[in-house]
Amino acid sequence: GNSVTQMEGPVTLSEEAFLTINCTYTATGYPSLFWYVQYPGEGLQLLLKATKADDKGSNKGFEATYRKETTSFHLEKGSVQVSDSAVYFCALYPNTGNQFYFGTGTSLTVIP
Amino acid sequence: ETGVTQSPTHLIKTRGQQVTLRCSSQSGHNTVSWYQQALGQGPQFIFQYYREEENGRGNFPPRFSGLQFPNYSSELNVNALELDDSALYLCASSFKGGEETQYFGPGTRLLVL
Numbered sequence: 747g748n749s750v751t752q753m754e755g756p757v758t759l760s761e762e763a764f765l766t767i768n769c770t771y772t773a774t775g776y777p778s779l780f781w782y783v784q785y786p787g788e789g790l791q792l793l794l795k796a797t798k799a800d801d802k803g804s805n806k807g808f809e810a811t812y813r814k815e816t817t818s819f820h821l822e823k824g825s826v827q828v829s830d831s832a833v834y835f836c837a838l839y840p841n842t843g844n845q846f847y848f849g850t851g852t853s854l855t856v857i858p
Numbered sequence: 859e860t861g862v863t864q865s866p867t868h869l870i871k872t873r874g875q876q877v878t879l880r881c882s883s884q885s886g887h888n889t890v891s892w893y894q895q896a897l898g899q900g901p902q903f904i905f906q907y908y909r910e911e912e913n914g915r916g917n918f919p920p921r922f923s924g925l926q927f928p929n930y931s932s933e934l935n936v937n938a939l940e941l942d943d944s945a946l947y948l949c950a951s952s953f954k955g956g957e958e959t960q961y962f963g964p965g966t967r968l969l970v971l
Binding site: 750778782787788789790791792795797835837839843844845846847848849850851 | 862891893898899900901902903906913914916948950958959960962963964965
């Protein structure tokens with residue numbers, strides 16, 4: 747079956763620190779992988795995605811590389827800002843089917 | 859181009875009641891998906907609608923039902939509400955065949971007492 751496991755939170759970092767949020771997946775076939783971000787009181791916003799092995803998704807300084815051999819899609823940012831405080835969700839979309847599978851989310855708080 | 863909108867933003871109901879949540883899809887999108895996000899959890903797929911018909915369903919009982927209208931807007935109906943139905947309900951729209959790219963609305967927060 748399809749599932750996503752991501753790092754438990756909450757995560758608290760100082761501004762300009764390095765961020766890693768781990769995500770691993772189980773899937774049949776070759777899914778596309780995503781990171782979504784949810785700011786307080788809002789819906790989900792697509793942060794980045796990768797559609798095949800070894801692809802790197804990037805946006806707003808965030809990066810994640812699709813690693814088929816380790817079934818992982820870890821999110822990284824070199825220098826976080828206070829405005830990055832949010833909940834981050836890793837998700838997969840299988841190549842057959844019509845639904846997303848989300849992880850449980852990781853809450854990030856960045857302090858000045 | 860307008861984004862995905864949902865109404866109402868918040869709702870309080872009592873156990874056993876029925877509720878209807880509404881979603882207007884992004885301009886030009888013909889497919890709508892609904893997700894339930896319980897507190898502290900990731901969104902769970904409820905169902906998807908395309909051409910006014912259900913086009914896939916997650917692990918939710920039949921008391922969760924939906925509609926899609928000719929203008930592609932959609933409703934989610936939940937009958938016989940239970941306390942565990944308290945959650946944020948998210949609607950997402952996309953093009954048929956391009957469901958990987960879904961645009962999410964802000965959600966409706968439902969509290970069942």
